[in-house]
């Protein structure tokens with residue numbers, strides 16, 4: 322039966338063949354990748370790495386070095402975001418502090434951020450979940466006034482903008498991810514964009530020491546990419562969606578991941594995909610627009626309105642269903658109709674044992690994040706979505722809400 326994957330990027334055999342054609346250490350795509358991300362972000366420095374969390378780990382370590390203050394070990398992150406974020410903080414040897422999110426916007430409320438104790442904070446990390454920009458200009462102002470770094474996490478928001486600035490370009494540095502469910506995919510992969518200065522210098526010297534990946538690792542990725550390009554299509558995704566390693570939207574807390582530069586193979590694919598970034602995102606935005614239209618005014622369903630003057634790119638289409646019971650029924654009915662709806666990350670980070678157990682005693686109340694985890698629903702937006710996805714989804718909501 323056809324099944325629309327929760328998220329993804331259609332890859333053609335040409336995208337992959339181009340990468341096979343080059344010798345394993347040649348990176349003709351590097352220039353394209355660096356130029357595109359430099360232009361997009363306005364930051365002078367771009368590095369491509371083995372994953373978004375590898376990028377984040379290196380960036381946080383470099384922030385610690387560049388700040389030159391051993392007491393500043395805390396990183397403020399949204400209480401609802403990808404579990405890879407607190408894992409990267411731990412892997413960097415730093416401490417997580419949470420800031421609650423507003424379920425209506427999905428981001429940290431700037432007033433809530435202002436109430437945090439900044440005395441030992443090194444950096445704040447944004448989230449921009451599902452490609453919807455957070456209130457980044459406000460975060461930037463707060464971080465400047467407190468003298469801490471802002472790391473703009475654009476893992477799900479490559480190509481999104483707030484005002485005339487790219488998401489990922491706010492603050493001192495940003496990261497992007499090229500994982501399976503993100504805006505562009507090389508199976509795994511990520512990049513850092515960073516402003517000139519002490520931070521870029523610290524980062525540059527740590528990245529210069531990283532290993533390159535082996536030929537065997539590249540061949541494994543190549544095999545995965547071929548599988549991904551074949552099986553993401555709805556006519557085939559249904560065959561593989563239950564396999565344990567598929568993981569389009571991983572939710573585990575994982576500390577063991579490689580930290581290397583992005584392989585030549587993946588760099589070339591990323592460089593090529595970045596040429597199509599606008600097309601990929603227009604298709605997602607158009608699908609999101611149709612979903613908005615079909616789903617507005619349904620009782621019990623809250624749509625997320627992006628901030629005024631923002632350009633969201635919709636890695637997925639987020640909405641909230643007031644009743645968790647109805648949400649469970651909707652997801653089940655969507656799956657039965659072959660639509661990859663998801664409940665996204667299942668918990669507030671305060672309720673993830675690896676994070677909650679390390680928070681200061683009693684620091685566990687994040688009502689916004691708890692509510693968001695219980696009510697969020699995401700729908701697919703990628704290029705393989707059918708034209709009538711909105712009417713299908715609307716019919717399912719009405720049926721399940723009865």
Ligand SMILES: *Cc1c(COP(=O)(O)O)cnc(C)c1O
Pocket residue numbers: 372373374375402403405406448450474476477497498499500509510511
């Ligand atoms: C996916 C993701 C990351 C980590 O990126 P990987 O490439 O999967 O390591 C970080 N932050 C957010 C918000 C993400 O969605």
